[in-house]
Amino acid sequence: MDAYLPALGGGLLIGLSAAMLLVLNGRIAGISGLVAGLGRPGERRLADFAFLVGLVLGPPLFSVIAGHWPAMRIEASWPVLAVAGLLVGFGTRLGSGCTSGHGVCGLARLSPRSIVAVLVFLASGMLTVALMRVAS
Amino acid sequence: MSGGARILAALAAGLLFGLGLALSGMLDPARVRGFLDIGGAWDPSLVFVLGGAVSVSALGYGFSRRLARPALAGSFDLPTSRRIDRPLVLGASLFGIGWGLSGFCPGPAVAALSTGAAPVLVFVATMLLGMAAHGLQARGRR
Known part of the structure; x- marks a missing residue:
């Protein structure tokens, strides 16, 4: 159980971030939406950009506090990463959200669209990994 | 304010x-x-x-x-829409495939930019391309 305390603690911080952005700024902490929104003009764009700057600075802050960088093992080859990136970029826009917008924020709001989206991307992700296991 | x-x-x-x-x-x-x-x-x-x-x-x-x-x-x-439609399901399916292939979703990928690792740059760059492709396609249909 202790092995999952960092996961739970990290999750609580992510939830606190989403709650803060909603209560203070009235905004959903959906990363794909915030990133895509940078390409469109709007009064919220500067604050959205600031959120993303904070997001990028989070891991270095962690490394200062913890004394080491978080683990990051990337198994996929560059061509696979490129295909995955295209699918994630296109898919999250078509489906109006990702793990943060539909997952962290949408599930908390009991949004029917988000509940369906989360079930679909979990199933699709699990199926993809299972097929890759069979193929290798 | x-x-x-x-x-x-x-x-x-x-x-x-x-x-x-x-x-x-x-x-x-x-x-x-x-x-x-x-x-x-x-x-x-x-x-x-x-x-x-x-x-x-x-x-x-x-x-x-x-x-x-x-x-x-x-x-x-x-967001106010409550409609479960094809784009939602198709988009979530495509996202899930990319997520399974790489292990990256947008939040961790953007946060990991701070590591400067080349594979992360490849993923984020193609993710932006995918988002732009959707923007073009959506504009074309209007």
Whole structure:
């Protein structure tokens, strides 16, 4: 159980971030939406950009506090990463959200669209990994 | 109500999000794929991350419902659609395939830019291309 305390603690911080952005700024902490929104003009764009700057600075802050960088093992080859990136970029826009917008924020709001989206991307992700296991 | 306060609040919230991702272990694509790999040595970490995040996020949402407007902005900017349609299901399916292939979703990928690792740059660059492709396609249909 202790092995999952960092996961739970990290999750609580992510939830606190989403709650803060909603209560203070009235905004959903959906990363794909915030990133895509940078390409469109709007009064919220500067604050959205600031959120993303904070997001990028989070891991270095962690490394200062913890004394080491978080683990990051990337198994996929560059061509696979490129295909995955295209699918994630296109898919999250078509489906109006990702793990943060539909997952962290949408599930908390009991949004029917988000509940369906989360079930679909979990199933699709699990199926993809299972097929890759069979193929290798 | 000032824009400066709103920008600082967003920066602080982003920092907390990135810190949470780093602490949770979700910056590690191998760990995320371990969660999606139900046929292998299943790693339930993501359940704890999502469970913790959704609980606090729900408390924040419940609190926000009692407010006439957000503390630093004029109005709440929330999605209102409740329709389960084809784009939602197709988009979530495509996203899931990319997520399974790489172990990256947008949040951890953007946060991991700070490592400067080349594979992360490849993923984020193609993710932006995918988003732009959707923007073009959506504009073409209008």
